[in-house]
Amino acid sequence: MIAVDPLSEDAEQRQLFSDWLDVETTSQRDVFGPDHSAWSADEVRGRRRGSTHQFTDRAAVGEGGRVVGMLSVAEPLHDNHELALVKLSVLPTARRRGVGRLLLAEAESVVRAHGRALVQASTEGSRTGVDGPGDAFAASQGYEPAQTMLRSVMPLPADRHKLESYADGDGVEDAAAFAVEASWDGVPEAWLDDLAVLEQRMSTDAPMGDLALEEEDWDAERVRSELQWALDAGRRLVVVVARDLSVDRLVGFTQVQVSQDSPEVAYQQDTLVLTEARGNGLGLRMKARAALELMDELPGVAGVRTWNADDNTHMLAVNADLGYEPGAYLREWQKRL
Ligand SMILES: CC(C)(COP(=O)(O)OP(=O)(O)OC[C@H]1O[C@@H](n2cnc3c(N)ncnc32)[C@H](O)[C@@H]1OP(=O)(O)O)[C@@H](O)C(=O)NCCC(=O)NCCS
Known part of the structure; x- marks a missing residue:
């Protein structure tokens, strides 16, 4: 097991990072083919530069020095101080030889050493109702399914x-009480708070199934840096908001990002309407506006991909x-150490 530093400029580390990332991409391609959602090297590096999580990255090396497994442990720094998010993959050709078990044991020992106790990890499959390669593994390691x-x-x-x-809210009573606005590649300062x-x-x-998650701690600076790292990594992004005109406050938002490495797919990020503003059709208005924005600004986008809790x-x-x-699924698992 070797430590990986995605931000290192050292030639050996850069090769290691590339091989480490390749394990995840290969694993994703194995399940989804070209429709995988693996991140690019620039995106992973960009995320590491962001300050919201502390990362520990490891590579499992097999015969001839080949990287056969990857592990990444992300620990939130601003909130959820008990939690660690674990990602691990093993090359399809190297599975069922105990590499996954070793990587997960390493992850849990890192989590314990950092004084944390709650581990969450996800598995994916290309069709609902048919388990992907990680589900039996997660269950065998004492993890409980918490959300699909x-x-x-x-x-x-x-x-x-x-x-x-x-987007105009046709047929919605009170549609004129709200304005739906969009901003590309950053947001006005006045929106941040x-x-x-x-x-x-x-x-x-948002529905969380059985996931033991605490309230996150956000301020304007965190909003700004969450947008900035994605822009620095070459993503285009549009934020669409709903404004309650009676009080001039934002009561809903949605965000879509497009990676420069897969310009044909847009990733739907968070969408929320404040409880007190629900029932005004704002979710539909904002998402419709986001789709129109994509059609106008990035006509090469062939689809928007989103993940929603099954309930x-x-x-x-x-x-x-x-x-x-709907087609594929992602399942969240968790274990208390
Ligand atoms: C999940 C994954 C990391 C497992 O890697 P691995 O090296 O094959 O796992 P191990 O060989 O250590 O398996 C440990 C145990 O998990 C269980 N297991 C692993 N894969 C399994 C499968 N496909 N079917 C049934 N049981 C399985 C078995 O109990 C196995 O022990 P055994 O081989 O002695 O029977 C690998 O399948 C993978 O990369 N999947 C895609 C990414 C993913 O889902 N990651 C999230 C994991 S939480």
Whole structure:
């Protein structure tokens, strides 16, 4: 097992980092083919430069010095001080030889050494109802399934007329009480405080299944740096908000990002409408506006990919209206050490 430093400029470390990342990409391709969601090297490095988590990265090396397994432990620094998020993959050709077990034991020992006690990890499969390669492994290592997310895709371009009607809130009583606004590749300073409130509420108000997560701690600076690292890593991004015109405050937001390494796919990030503003069709209005923004600004995007809790009936209904179709799944597992 060797320590990996994604930010090192040393030639040997750079090669190690590339091989380490390749294990994850190969693993993702094994399940999803070209529709995988693995991050690029620039994105991983960008994330490491961000300050919200502390990372520990390890590579498992097999015969001939070949990297056969990758591990990454992310520990939130601002909140959730008991929690560690573990990612691990083993090359399909090196599985069922105990490498995964070794990597997970290493992860748990890092977590313990850092005084943390709650480990969460995720597994993915290309079809709901058919387990992917990680589920039996996670269960065999004492992890409990805590939440299942459905991965859906909205094909683009979509019916512009229909999207415009949704975005305008046609047929919604009180639609004129709210404005839906969009901002590309960064947000106005004046949005930051309201977005911090929305992000913090996202951490408590979105369905979480059995995941033991605490409220996150957000401020304007954290909102700014979360957008900045993605921009620095070459992503394009659009934030769409809903403004309550009676009090001039943002009461909802959604965000979509597009990686420069996969310009044909947009990734839907968080979406939230404050509890007190729900029932005004704002989720649909904002997501429709985001889809229109993508069609105009990035016409090469062929679809928006999103993950939603399988019990989030409201969001799933909004997505169905927009043309999202579920296919794959992501399952969150957790274990208390
Ligand atoms: C999950 C993964 C890391 C396991 O790696 P691995 O090196 O094959 O795992 P191990 O050989 O250490 O397996 C340990 C035990 O897990 C269980 N297990 C692992 N894969 C299994 C499978 N496909 N079917 C049933 N049981 C499995 C077995 O009990 C196994 O012990 P055994 O081989 O003595 O029967 C690998 O399949 C992978 O990279 N999957 C894709 C990424 C992923 O899902 N990561 C999240 C993991 S929480």
